[in-house]
Ligand SMILES: *[C@@H]1O[C@H](CO)[C@@H](O)[C@H](O)[C@H]1NC(C)=O
């Protein structure tokens with residue numbers, strides 16, 4: 001098991017090598033509501049007819065005589081139904097296939113072909129199409145898609161806190177630090193790692209941290225078919241949902257920051273997910289690697305960012321991959337405080353508490369949808385026991401905050417170009433590791449299980 005964990009960590013590290021990503025919530029200190037569950041949302045944050053309602057509804061609500069039961073996290077029954085290694089999209093639930101087909105049919109998914117890589121860690125390319133043009137608008141090339149389907153920046157004065165690639169055994173120290181300092185973070189989790197490190201998963205959720213999606217096996221998502229994109233997102237959403245009493249994640253971060261108009265649209269249209277990138281990159285994934293960064297370099301960067309402009313706010317790419325990457329955050333934390341940054345979970349960057357699609361905040365109960373013969377819209381009316389939710393506009397608010405920060409897309413792009421340049425330089429020496437990781441988690445798992 002331990003070997004498997006290490007492998008997954010290595011794989012995740014290689015994955016994390018490439019792209020841009022975002023950040024956390026210290027507001028709990030000032031929010032006296034945080035000790036008590038908030039009222040249920042009166043509606044999901046997306047329109048009531050969004051397919052995610054139907055894909056992740058429950059059969060009964062928690063006050064019903066027989067509420068939906070989920071197997072205990074970590075139990076064999078809990079783990080049984082999930083893919084081992086890369087998900088086979090032919091074998092995914094028919095409802096996901098149907099939702100994708102409906103979105104395609106409705107013209108909501110751009111028809112660009114999947115990207116190609118010349119080598120396992122190379123930036124994906126698009127043939128004759130311009131990756132910076134509006135048709136593709138690849139985040140790997142720091143192209144920002146207009147609208148509210150992507151988040152690159154935090155509001156002024158706010159540093160978004162998030163960590164990629166967990167849960168892992170190295171997460172333990174981080175979670176203890178976050179809890180002791182009342183810092184709420186978003187964890188962009190890899191589905192396979194949740195299966196393996198479910199105790200860490202439970203600890204993060206119990207702490208009130210926000211759980212978000214970092215795909216099932218950490219591929220370059222733009223290289224995948226539409227169906228494979230759905231499978232990578234869907235299984236991770238499903239596992240988080242079934243492991244949190246039905247919380248439906250609202251955010252995902254593409255591995256390597258590799259997303260384009262097609263992938264972003266699938267995430268939004270099929271599953272209601274908003275794509276989160278970042279505007280500064282610690283490169284902490286490469287700590288300890290040949291040619292990688294080092295703690296001094298990370299500290300120097302943090303000092304520059306934290307003592308620099310507060311507008312836009314920061315979304316700094318960080319990982320819970322290694323003791324070094326965890327320590328890099330712990331070391332930077334005092335500087336965040338000294339410079340009066342507001343720390344906020346990336347899933348609550350706009351200050352609203354809606355970190356999930358169907359619950360107002362992490363500890364609160366999700367909005368429980370009784371399944372009625374009349375359909376989901378009818379059932380929604382029954383679930384409302386709270387004042388009108390503010391969550392409906394959460395996604396738009398994030399966009400509005402970015403706009404009010406006075407950061408046009410080009411400006412955000414500039415920030416990321418810097419990060420992207422460093423990223424690419426650091427990634428080159430990692431090619432062998434990346435290749436290893438990309439040779440499919442399933443193969444690696446097979447090797448180690450056989451060993
Ligand atoms: C998720 O939980 C529901 C409710 O118990 C169950 O019907 C479903 O099979 C679970 N999904 C997986 C993939 O285990």
Ligand SMILES: *[C@@H]1O[C@H](CO)[C@@H](O)[C@H](O)[C@H]1NC(C)=O
Nearest residue numbers: 306307335337338339340341
């Ligand atoms: C942080 O806020 C305190 C109290 O308002 C102020 O005294 C201090 O100068 C501020 N520090 C920075 C770096 O802005």
Ligand SMILES: *[C@@H]1O[C@H](CO)[C@@H](O)[C@H](O)[C@H]1NC(C)=O
Nearest residue numbers: 061063064065370382383385
């Ligand atoms: C939950 O279900 C019960 C019985 O099925 C119903 O009476 C109740 O109104 C529901 N509660 C909510 C919040 O939907």
